[in-house]
């Protein structure tokens with residue numbers, strides 16, 4: 527009898543491995559299973575991780591990975607309710623049922639690893655509140671930057687810094703399109719069509735080219751970098767549809783490349799309580815800037831803080847293997863946490879599971895204050911089509927001057943038919959002042975149209 531009791535205590539304290547319930551076997555799910563099935567030469571703790579259940583939409587679909595038939599199921603609810611499962615890996619994407627399954631898993635006391643930036647950016651508040659109440663973690667390294675480690679660095683390695691700016695090229699599709707427009711001198715619509723044909727852009731590319739995917743990602747990065755919740759609707763978002771090959775060519779002549787940047791910045795860097803500026807838009811980036819040379823489908827995130835200065839993370843922002851690396855690193859992190867908990871405690875009671883590791887958990891529940899775009903201080907690039915008559919440049923200069931907008935350069939190099947093309951780059955100016963000047967310029971007799979207006983880093 528005594529022997530049996532001792533045996534039970536021993537079993538209760540022994541780490542018996544981690545059981546995964548993986549939801550989804552698409553590109554990321556398949557990459558993750560492949561990585562977990564090929565453990566040689568990787569971290570030894572992976573040996574203690576078991577693919578216990580994998581939830582799929584159809585059991586009949588041919589798969590790139592082999593799994594025992596009792597592992598595959600179409601009942602995703604059953605996986606998140608299964609008491610044997612320790613970690614749910616949500617890689618189905620989309621908003622529902624992903625949100626409900628994540629919340630159910632967390633309420634059931636399971637840790638969650640997710641690659642779902644759309645769900646985290648929209649439902650982060652309820653997801654992290656539920657996780658904290660249940661004493662479990664939500665890990666999301668794969669949600670931003672694919673395989674690039676940037677979430678854990680922001681949460682841990684960089685968290686002693688006062689972060690003042692996070693600037694990212696966080697959407698591979700748009701970076702691929704802009705890079706090809708730049709190198710080939712091609713139109714947006716031609717490159718988009720070709721990118722779709724080659725599989726670099728989705729059949730419905732809206733989320734990527736209209737900047738929505740990048741907005742989700744900068745909301746997540748800002749939340750981590752600045753320690754406050756972000757309302758996604760506060761992220762000013764412009765995509766790349768209106769970027770023309772003419773502007774790319776002018777930008778190049780002026781010493782810039784055009785990139786879709788996602789930017790989170792303290793309006794007053796020296797004041798940690800000042801509001802944030804949060805935005806996604808095509809931006810003229812000086813050719814010497816570290817982000818200017820990030821081309822093709824690659825992503826990069828530049829973090830600036832005090833005292834560290836600048837740190838840039840660069841790598842593959844998507845793809846099965848890269849994203850599986852990020853997902854599995856989160857699984858490993860949780861496996862290590864579970865292992866150390868289980869060897870030190872026989873059974874976790876409520877007070878123990880309530881003491882989450884602050885370097886893994888989300889520790890904030892206040893919303894960050896976001897400054898209106900009119901208060902943003904930035905440089906602008908604007909292209910005007912005007913009648914070719916004396917005094918036009920003078921009138922433009924006068925209108926800008928009326929609102930305190932100082933010009934860095936003004937060039938007239940080309941014509942579009944009968945119309946002269948004038949390109950202006952301003953010095954730093956409050957966006958509100960620039961817009962007021964522009965409203966006055968639009969009413970000038972000589973101004974035919976203002977085809978482009980872009981911000982300059």
Ligand code: HSE
Pocket residue numbers: 672696697698699700734739843844
């Ligand atoms: N659609 C994203 C991109 C990849 O083009 O970067 C996944 O986040």
